[in-house]
Amino acid sequence: QGPLDEASGAQLQREATLATTNYEGFPYAQTMANFPPAVHDVFLFDELLSPEEKDIRYRTRAFMEKEIAPIIANYWERAAFPFEVVPNLAKLNLGGANLAGYGCPGQSVIGAAMAVVEIARVDASMSTFLMVHNSLCMLTLGLLGSEEQKRELLPDMAALKLIGAWGLTEPSNGSDAAALQTTARKVNGGWVLNGQKRWIGNATFADVIVIWARSSETKQVNAFVVRKGARGLRTSKIENKIALRVVQNADIFLDDCFVADSARLPGVTSFKDTNKVLAISRIMVAWQPVGIACGVFDMCKRYVDERVQFGAALGSFQLVQEKLARMLANVQAMFLMCWRLSKLYEEGKMTHELASTTKAWTTLRGREVVSLGRELLGGNGVVSDFLVAKAFGDMEAIYTYEGTYEVNVLVAGRGITGKAAFKAAPARKQPTSVQA
Amino acid sequence: QGPLDEASGAQLQREATLATTNYEGFPYAQTMANFPPAVHDVFLFDELLSPEEKDIRYRTRAFMEKEIAPIIANYWERAAFPFEVVPNLAKLNLGGANLAGYGCPGQSVIGAAMAVVEIARVDASMSTFLMVHNSLCMLTLGLLGSEEQKRELLPDMAALKLIGAWGLTEPSNGSDAAALQTTARKVNGGWVLNGQKRWIGNATFADVIVIWARSSETKQVNAFVVRKGARGLRTSKIENKIALRVVQNADIFLDDCFVADSARLPGVTSFKDTNKVLAISRIMVAWQPVGIACGVFDMCKRYVDERVQFGAALGSFQLVQEKLARMLANVQAMFLMCWRLSKLYEEGKMTHELASTTKAWTTLRGREVVSLGRELLGGNGVVSDFLVAKAFGDMEAIYTYEGTYEVNVLVAGRGITGKAAFKAAPARKQPTSVQA
Amino acid sequence: QGPLDEASGAQLQREATLATTNYEGFPYAQTMANFPPAVHDVFLFDELLSPEEKDIRYRTRAFMEKEIAPIIANYWERAAFPFEVVPNLAKLNLGGANLAGYGCPGQSVIGAAMAVVEIARVDASMSTFLMVHNSLCMLTLGLLGSEEQKRELLPDMAALKLIGAWGLTEPSNGSDAAALQTTARKVNGGWVLNGQKRWIGNATFADVIVIWARSSETKQVNAFVVRKGARGLRTSKIENKIALRVVQNADIFLDDCFVADSARLPGVTSFKDTNKVLAISRIMVAWQPVGIACGVFDMCKRYVDERVQFGAALGSFQLVQEKLARMLANVQAMFLMCWRLSKLYEEGKMTHELASTTKAWTTLRGREVVSLGRELLGGNGVVSDFLVAKAFGDMEAIYTYEGTYEVNVLVAGRGITGKAAFKAAPARKQPTSVQA
Amino acid sequence: QGPLDEASGAQLQREATLATTNYEGFPYAQTMANFPPAVHDVFLFDELLSPEEKDIRYRTRAFMEKEIAPIIANYWERAAFPFEVVPNLAKLNLGGANLAGYGCPGQSVIGAAMAVVEIARVDASMSTFLMVHNSLCMLTLGLLGSEEQKRELLPDMAALKLIGAWGLTEPSNGSDAAALQTTARKVNGGWVLNGQKRWIGNATFADVIVIWARSSETKQVNAFVVRKGARGLRTSKIENKIALRVVQNADIFLDDCFVADSARLPGVTSFKDTNKVLAISRIMVAWQPVGIACGVFDMCKRYVDERVQFGAALGSFQLVQEKLARMLANVQAMFLMCWRLSKLYEEGKMTHELASTTKAWTTLRGREVVSLGRELLGGNGVVSDFLVAKAFGDMEAIYTYEGTYEVNVLVAGRGITGKAAFKAAPARKQPTSVQA
Ligand SMILES: Cc1cc2nc3c(=O)[nH]c(=O)nc-3n(C[C@H](O)[C@H](O)[C@H](O)COP(=O)(O)OP(=O)(O)OC[C@H]3O[C@@H](n4cnc5c(N)ncnc54)[C@H](O)[C@@H]3O)c2cc1C
Numbered sequence A, B, C, D: 001q002g003p004l005d006e007a008s009g010a011q012l013q014r015e016a017t018l019a020t021t022n023y024e025g026f027p028y029a030q031t032m033a034n035f036p037p038a039v040h041d042v043f044l045f046d047e048l049l050s051p052e053e054k055d056i057r058y059r060t061r062a063f064m065e066k067e068i069a070p071i072i073a074n075y076w077e078r079a080a081f082p083f084e085v086v087p088n089l090a091k092l093n094l095g096g097a098n099l100a101g102y103g104c105p106g107q108s109v110i111g112a113a114m115a116v117v118e119i120a121r122v123d124a125s126m127s128t129f130l131m132v133h134n135s136l137c138m139l140t141l142g143l144l145g146s147e148e149q150k151r152e153l154l155p156d157m158a159a160l161k162l163i164g165a166w167g168l169t170e171p172s173n174g175s176d177a178a179a180l181q182t183t184a185r186k187v188n189g190g191w192v193l194n195g196q197k198r199w200i201g202n203a204t205f206a207d208v209i210v211i212w213a214r215s216s217e218t219k220q221v222n223a224f225v226v227r228k229g230a231r232g233l234r235t236s237k238i239e240n241k242i243a244l245r246v247v248q249n250a251d252i253f254l255d256d257c258f259v260a261d262s263a264r265l266p267g268v269t270s271f272k273d274t275n276k277v278l279a280i281s282r283i284m285v286a287w288q289p290v291g292i293a294c295g296v297f298d299m300c301k302r303y304v305d306e307r308v309q310f311g312a313a314l315g316s317f318q319l320v321q322e323k324l325a326r327m328l329a330n331v332q333a334m335f336l337m338c339w340r341l342s343k344l345y346e347e348g349k350m351t352h353e354l355a356s357t358t359k360a361w362t363t364l365r366g367r368e369v370v371s372l373g374r375e376l377l378g379g380n381g382v383v384s385d386f387l388v389a390k391a392f393g394d395m396e397a398i399y400t401y402e403g404t405y406e407v408n409v410l411v412a413g414r415g416i417t418g419k420a421a422f423k424a425a426p427a428r429k430q431p432t433s434v435q436a
């Protein structure tokens, strides 16, 4: 059974309708319900795409503008997930992304990225939902799972009949995930998991959760498939977020949670194996700010055309034009960075350090774009109906997950200098006085 | 009857309790429910305060930490106003602020500011609630109202038995408020108001709303007291905000809304009279980011002590220390700016341009502080239980209201250059080509 | 006669030698005299270049590192031009750049850009020297000159036997160049030029100066070739610069300066014709910060390896690594932006607005890079022997010429909004009060 | 004999005259030679000053505007020191600053600061010259010297007949000054100094140099007075600076340099004693950006009034006004920060951490101000005749000396967190992989 069971279609339908009605309080500029046309592609990136990549881009865009844009601000406000859109989303055939076989579409990296961009352009949460499913959970199974695991799970996951989650982070171990503390004790016929996870996207309703845990035998990190409803598994939704509110993040409590031997992913023998997955997922995360920024620019462009103050459209003012120009240039540069990173990956020349460099940088610039957009909309910039407020909040999560900005620049810095700087120096070795 | 009628005490109590329980998912750092100690005052501003100002500061702080901090994240999430705290808030004797007489406390500007700072330190929305009431609505009545209006309204408002709102902004006129379009048609025994207002804080439940409208007789802007429930008055809550979610902002629809002659404020004969009020309210708004930044710094300081990663408290890392140092310096500078501005006001030497310069600047620096704080908390930085996420959203509204950043720098710039730059140049006079 | 006459070889030789000797005061890190290896190309841009473009890149790099790096800090300090290097520079066959025929190499836009990048990596002034010559003066002649003018001048200019300058800016007209005031009065057999130019690069010694002036007949802007030593032409070096000190900028005084009919460029009939030249030159200027940033990154990378403080190479510190990562990402993004812009140009799809968007943005990011580099070198960051100080100054000129940052974002903004915002609104039309 | 011997009055006079003549190339805005009026004090700081402090401020301002402004750009260009102005500077009675007795004026901290601000407003180098003399060299003697040393040196130094320098930094030890390596070997009747110093201001001509060196007996840091011309003392000017070019910084080579027992400062027994001096000098350094920013704002205000483009004074443009407003607010905030820090010092409540916090922050904001000013002046922003270019360069040195920005925020951060973060973690203890 997939997530759809949880949605009560009728009520959702009604709420969705509300959101598409006219915005009574402010008739001078359109909301995101009628999504603004894509005008950001001034550098003609489309021409850098293959026909297939373009196709992914355009059909995802059409779906998002038509089916998600009118309803999503309302879900975001309620921190609710729109289960009822999943069947139509599934028809886009995006499940599985880069994976080939087992019902997966085998997209190119840039093809998969186009889906991320177009989804994030309208709603970053939805892109995170799909990325957790595709580029974390399914990819881990695809790269590191057994033949049996793949056969059992991937086809239904590709069809979004089963939804995946991916549990690495723990309350005690966020940036320092390598030192994770969840344990997997070997017992007869399987493993007993104990520990706590935090922040796990989709986990409140996911059917398949990959759990990273330390083996009692090898002391190394292993990975396990935990199915929905497993005994000893409890999830609790993280409330009160200001970012990606549509994503259902959960605290996971594993209390003597038993999984069979077949649940262990044979491809994982140490923490380093996470990197095989993160290599791709970090590229995808780097693309998210691109999509967000495209949407924000498109919205702002329309808004400054429509909104008049002091007798002129906002777009007539110097201070407004400077922001628009900076936003547009950032959008182009962000796109190019991710495009080149993806190309290098496809050519086998990407390193983790480059992915970290890029991810950190696109979130930095992305933050600038949403912040400028927030300013441009004035008061309506704090109302998620006008898209930008929502994007403004969402960007913060992306700045922080898949390695915070700081952790990623330290990975990049290690690449540049050859020196790791993650640890603090022991307190006693510090100088008692310095010049300053 | 005051707002308390609307609150259903029992349920609110229950919800409040929830928020104070331990934060199960993350036991490694405390939430705002147990508010962090004030450690930000390294420049000893307390010593710049009079005993009375200090007293306001400390009793407000105590109230906020004890009664608001444990419950407010939950209200913020639900975009609800905590009516049940109003009676205790009223006991602080802050209603009326700078006004003297009519039951008002006659605080010094800095005294009133200390209340704003301490409230905003825990929750910016609550400070906006009170400022709209005190420094917009009551102040307008106190400065520009008739003796009768003052006698009728101010005492109950000082006691927070009646709550005020203040309606200037319109959907068609935000930054360009001077050109507002709501009309007041003179009729027998009174005036008929028509038009639409937007963004009016407290207006969904306010007992007293000051409405700015253009007189059919003089074509000048006048002001009117509109009471709750007046015929032709409709308010509709603005939903889906990411900032000041506890503040109930409303769209107001005035549809042949009749008010008696006695409802007109005799002190107002043109738009310029708004400045008498805004002179003080803008000072207060400039102080809000100070309070927000103090709270965020205090929270971050405790968080980086408690949170350990890579074997050390976050506070041990260089990248963390740089942020803390920048935040702390900003807090000091923001405080000093507002303190000096307030002193100049008290000495009769403040200008509108200086207030605008200061307001624009404290929101700029305040934004930097909350953004740095957001980074420091990692994932928990997007959860409002940990204060910073909430502050991060709230700051955006303050950046934008009482004159956006841009409008305020243009006011400041007019002061510096003697040239107004609010208008766009007529399109046809532009050069068809420039060097660039 | 070329510029070499002005150089007194012997003395220059001696001074140059001084600069290459060891840096006595600081033996812990190498100066730019021994130029650091190119390590910035982590995104493998080389693979985006054609063999010919690569060839231009590598031979220019070799020349710059070997012949210019050891001597140029000394010239920069003295604000002197190294005439004696011109013959060897000429051998690189870069004169004429994109032009084909008349002895010119007919480089691709990206090929020409590679020369700019590699020259600017070591010294931005030298790249400006060549760009003024190639992409302003020669290009104007090539695109807008008569066959006779081309035949007479281009071959010797391609061989750097004649050096060009290009005079558009006037003291009264910088950003507003379109309103230039220099006049060309038609007389028998020619034109009499009167007026003043400012900032004209190379003009103190140039053999060929293109002068833009307003025709007394058409009131339109025309262009004229003025040769060195023409009567009525006086140039005066602009002293005391902190940027591009090696470039010899001049104030030009035209005092009844007669030029023959043949000196007028037939292709120019109005100010708009400048755009034909600026379309390309602005691309080249956008590339300059790329080259500067590459050099600064390369230098910093070596410096943080060599320099030890607190018992560790600077590269070990978090605050240092964050800067390096940001610099490196910026370098990649800047390169990609210019690369894409150039490709669009080559495909006939570039607009002025895109060139302005890009130029403004690369100078913005370039400024960030040099500023970070300045910080990284501590005290040595203010000494031009260590490259970064020089680059730090130079970037400012590029931020400002070929359209300031502001003028370029207004061009970009006009492209986005369709509204020109160059002009100020008439003073009397401004509101006397606004909300703020 | 003081420095005046080195100046050849006649020639200097001639050069100075040149600089005051009209600026031929640009008649549309005045240069710094005719210094702009002080318009920056919109927060009326003057009213926070005592009569004596005001007096220092105004007579220093008058001197700087009249005697230094017309000539200093020329000295800055030539990296030369204006020895001939010293006699008149001496008449201001600023020598010795905070010290009382021994002919010193015993200024309050804020009084001394006003001299720094007013000097730096016109020329930062001159303020550094005086601060090295007053707040480093004389203060060290005054606080840590013997009665005999004070009697011998302070009166002549107060009269600027003897000029001081202060040598702490070494090529191997900049930020990590506490580990300095210069040695003082005890011999009969005195000490033999060996080692190298770098960056020592005034040292090329100073009469009195305080040298910090490690005692061969105690292994602790001691301080010694080395007089001009001492055997074994060699100084070499640091050339090619882009900042504080008027300051003569030197590399000092101590090659078996003998000083008598009486040359040792008895008050110094370990490195920590530097802090007694730096406590005050860092306050003074924090004030330097204030002065610089005041001058830059004053200049920009006049410039945007005088300079016309597109038919209007630059001050009419929105993009210009935003910069002016930001600059002005920064100036006020910087002033207030230093004022409060100084007050706390005077009340015995300042800590090193607060001085570091403030110094780091005023240089950060100061950098923003000069950068904005640089932009505002367009091309003339790179010409030091117009002040801002000079200030733009100078700010960089201040950002870096007396503890770099980074070192100061780490001191501040230690104060906030209680954890020192100066050292890098040992390489081998780092994680081999992290999440990112
Ligand atoms: C919306 C959202 C969705 C997420 N989804 C998932 C998911 O599906 N699955 C999953 O496994 N995880 C998920 N995460 C978790 C995410 O990966 C972590 O939040 C992230 O790694 C940061 O960890 P943390 O929150 O514990 O912050 P911390 O590690 O506590 O970091 C706090 C701050 O300290 C800084 N810091 C930490 N270490 C250092 C250091 N050595 N030097 C300098 N600074 C340092 C950080 O940069 C940050 O600023 C999600 C997070 C969010 C917010």
Ligand SMILES: Cc1cc2nc3c(=O)[nH]c(=O)nc-3n(C[C@H](O)[C@H](O)[C@H](O)COP(=O)(O)OP(=O)(O)OC[C@H]3O[C@@H](n4cnc5c(N)ncnc54)[C@H](O)[C@@H]3O)c2cc1C
Pocket (backbone or CB within 6 Å): A307, A309, A310, A314, A317, A318, A319, A320, A375, A376, A377, A378, A379, A380, A382, B132, B166, B167, B168, B169, B171, B173, B174, B175, B176, B198, B199, B200, B201, B243, B244, B249, B397, B400, B401, B402, B403, B404, B405, B406, B407, B421, B422, B423, C435, D318
């Ligand atoms: C949470 C909140 C509470 C509020 N409470 C109240 C209240 O209680 N009572 C009340 O009367 N009002 C209230 N306001 C309204 C507030 O004062 C307006 O939002 C504000 O003045 C901006 O108007 P606007 O939203 O229409 O933005 P706009 O005026 O449309 O501005 C949009 C953007 O254009 C820019 N812009 C506008 N004009 C120019 C120009 N000439 N040149 C350059 N840029 C320009 C702005 O800076 C902004 O970036 C509130 C607003 C918010 C968000």
Ligand SMILES: Cc1cc2nc3c(=O)[nH]c(=O)nc-3n(C[C@H](O)[C@H](O)[C@H](O)COP(=O)(O)OP(=O)(O)OC[C@H]3O[C@@H](n4cnc5c(N)ncnc54)[C@H](O)[C@@H]3O)c2cc1C
Pocket (backbone or CB within 6 Å): A318, B435, C132, C166, C167, C168, C169, C171, C173, C174, C175, C176, C198, C199, C200, C201, C202, C243, C244, C249, C397, C400, C401, C402, C403, C404, C405, C406, C407, C421, C422, C423, D307, D309, D310, D314, D317, D318, D319, D320, D375, D376, D377, D378, D379, D380, D382
């Ligand atoms: C090193 C150097 C080399 C140069 N070489 C050449 C050369 O070889 N040939 C040549 O012809 N020129 C050359 N120039 C001139 C250059 O193109 C001009 O400096 C530039 O166009 C700016 O003009 P300006 O200096 O007069 O500044 P202004 O036009 O006076 O601008 C001053 C400030 O006002 C701002 N401003 C101006 N107009 C507006 C507006 N409408 N709205 C908002 N802000 C505005 C600007 O952005 C800037 O910040 C050179 C300049 C430099 C510095």
Ligand SMILES: Cc1cc2nc3c(=O)[nH]c(=O)nc-3n(C[C@H](O)[C@H](O)[C@H](O)COP(=O)(O)OP(=O)(O)OC[C@H]3O[C@@H](n4cnc5c(N)ncnc54)[C@H](O)[C@@H]3O)c2cc1C
Pocket (backbone or CB within 6 Å): A435, B318, C307, C309, C310, C314, C317, C318, C319, C320, C375, C376, C377, C378, C379, C380, C382, D132, D166, D167, D168, D169, D171, D173, D174, D175, D176, D198, D199, D200, D201, D202, D243, D244, D249, D397, D400, D401, D402, D403, D404, D405, D406, D407, D421, D422, D423
């Ligand atoms: C114009 C000028 C005048 C001066 N005058 C004097 C004088 O009169 N007397 C005197 O004694 N000295 C003087 N100084 C020296 C000044 O104090 C030093 O330059 C300063 O302390 C920095 O040292 P450094 O240049 O060796 O840089 P470094 O210490 O090598 O620093 C280089 C970079 O590394 C960073 N860094 C260093 N350590 C760390 C760390 N642990 N963590 C993170 N980052 C780090 C720095 O912040 C900087 O960005 C002067 C300097 C200048 C530029």
